[in-house]
Amino acid sequence: MATPTKNILLDEQLCFALYTASKRFNHFYAEALAPFKLTYPQYITLLALWENNPMTVRELGSHVNLDSGTLTPLLKRMQTQGWVERKRDENDERQVNISLSQKAIDAKPEVFAHVNTCMDLLGMDEKTYAATRDTVNFASERIKHAKPKKIDYDGPQF
Amino acid sequence: MATPTKNILLDEQLCFALYTASKRFNHFYAEALAPFKLTYPQYITLLALWENNPMTVRELGSHVNLDSGTLTPLLKRMQTQGWVERKRDENDERQVNISLSQKAIDAKPEVFAHVNTCMDLLGMDEKTYAATRDTVNFASERIKHAKPKKIDYDGPQF
DNA sequence: TTCTAGTATATTGTACGCAATTAATTAGAT
């Protein structure tokens, strides 16, 4: 008798739950941030800079987990919208320093107030919110360095 | 004294935890599915079809939460790779039926076996895995229909 | 100094995601 293979149902997959939840949160924030003309990745970029300003593209990328292929065009758009400045480092011209504009500094309280108001709609108390986040981060850490086994697929090639 | 605004720290945000976790799972699956030349969205499309074959683009989209703007080109690529067939419904020519190819039907056990093997690397027992997924789905449902309040941002416009 | 290895960012190419629009088809009311 052949070894039975465990069935994989879409709605039981953790990956799909995360994938769907992430998109829904993205959609929610997109709507919440629309008045500020910010996308979600742009918002987390601002969050990082509001905590630590200025940063090089590399430093910023390590905080938000994005590489230059994503950040360079994103930051250029944010510069166009007046959120950040981009300037080559004078001492090391390989680096580009990203700094908050005055607009971004001024807008921080308004953005925080509005986002906090929106997040109240989640209707989760502090404890539940923190527990959910920690649970997600636990799984996130687990998958972070996992390396899938390499195999050969001998099916039909195209 | 002005009303203090609650601070928002990037690493404490549930949205960011989900965003990061989703990307990491995506990266993990991308590597696991590479032998089959499947991307993660293509994989969940196959999961849906393995459960229910064939489906219209609309039905498929309701299962994987993607619209035709994403699915149409994705399905065309999967057709090129020999995973699915696309055919206009004869009775209702508005609809396009997506069906599994023989290759996709044959590959199912191999894909399941390999993905199951890879998921063992997570090192989470069944209970923890299910609890994590349910926790994520709970937050996902909460955010699903939440509508952010509309406001005007009177900051500088560009 | 000059060559070389390393580092930081930008660019390129592919594949999503999704809002908004378009095009084709169908069904329903008169």
Place this chain on the structure above:
DNA sequence: ATCTAATTAATTGCGTACAATATACTAGAA
């Protein structure tokens, strides 16, 4: 039968994501 509203995919446009490559610059060894 005909006109209209609704339905379904496809298309368009914009913004991520990220691997791979290219470019520019820096620092260290000979």
